[in-house]
Each structure stands twice: as structure tokens, then as C-alpha cells.
Amino acid sequence: MHKDDDEARVSLAKDGRPAGGDGGGSGLDRADGERPLDAFVSGAAYAALGLLGGVFGLVGSFAQDWTVGSVPVAAIVLVALVFLMARLSGLGMGGRLGATVPAVTWGIVVFVMSMRRGEGDLVVPATTAGYLFIIGGMLAAVAGIMMVPPARPPGEWLLGKAARTRR
Secondary structure (H helix, E strand, O other): OOHHHHHHHHHHHHOOOOOOOOOOOOOOOOOOOOOHHHHHHHHHHHHHHHHHHHHHHHHHHHHOOOOEOOEOHHHHHHHHHHHHHHHHHHHHHOOHHHHHHHHHHHHHHHHHHOOOOOOOOOOOOOOHHHHHHHHHHHHHHHHHHHOOOOOOOOOHHHHHHHHOOOO
């Protein structure tokens, strides 16, 4: 063993991180304590949220035209659910990115489903219910995203460490 190795282990122990060869650290830990498995789980969670937004957009596109009389009840309920999907996803993931991922995939799927195919078919027609579903859903998604508190202090992206507050 070298003296430098001992000093590095003492330094790591003072920081609260496990020292190298004692079975504690794998050498892959980042300075902020996040491990590679944490990154994988976060990526899988974002992928699941993207899938949720896509499935919700697909199912909603087929169900949005259900009405009671002339009132597009399904479109109104779906707009509220889009808001809840974005807001709860963001709160669950701890930031606006968690709200943005399902909202964007929802928007892409709904946009594709509202395009007329070569045969003349389309899923989301140009009706009151269709417009309410598309425009209302986009506004609800943006509102849901904006109501999620940001994960980092405002201005940190511009100022870097200067904008961080001490705890």
C-alpha cells in the first residue's frame, strides 16, 4: 500500500463515502452519490411515463368523440385526465421533466391520430369534441407541467453554482 492510497481512503471516509477496497464502493459512484443503477431506474421510469403518455393519447383519440346529447363529455374528462397525468408524473419524478415526457408523447400520438390518411380516414375528426380534445389537452398538459415545482433553483441553468442556495 502506498501512503497516497491511505490518504485517499481517509479523505473518502471523512466525506461519508465508503473507502475503495473495503467492499463498500465499486469505483463507479459519482460525487453526488448516484450509482449507475439509479440512472438505469430513472431512465426506465421516464420510458414508462413516455409509454403511459403514448397509450393515453391512443386510447383517448378513439374515445374522445363520445357525447351526451351535444356535450362532448369524454373530451372534457380526457382533458382533465391529461392535466392530472402531467401534474402527477411531474410530482412523482420530482421535476418538470417527469411531467413533460408523458405530455409530449401524448401530444405526438394525438397529432398523428388527427392526420388524414391516404384513404381519407382519420381518428380525431374536426368536430367540437376533437378540437376540445386536442387544444384543451395541450393547454391542460402545459398547465400540468407548469404547476410542478422545478427540480433545481430558478436561474441555476444560467448562473451555475452561483444560483445555488446554502442549506
